[in-house]
Amino acid sequence: VIDIARGLRVPTFGVPATQLKTISPVAMERHYGAYYIRLMVVDKPGVFADIASALKNHAVSMESVLQRTRDPGEPVPVVMTLHETEEAAMVQALDEIAAVGAVVETPRMIRIESL
16 A cells, blocks of 8 residues: 555566566476375275375375275275375376275365465
């Protein structure tokens, strides 16, 4: 408000529009961030070890894991929060997780964006 009263004008993007430059977008494979994933798995020994191994193979680190109870014989949902990593590594890890026999649905991924 004071700047307006003094007649000062600051360009919208901090520089005059004539000085703005076009930039190339970065490929999503290079996106760096944290992720949520949801897996539907058969609850049996060794499943988490297989999932953790797939994450390790692509340098993806777990932050938290949530597994609720299930009805007998039913797949159980597993929700994981993963530390920041490149999306290419995350996609490769999910492909490996999808190949685990106890994973009964395609893994789902959601990016966690920092604002």
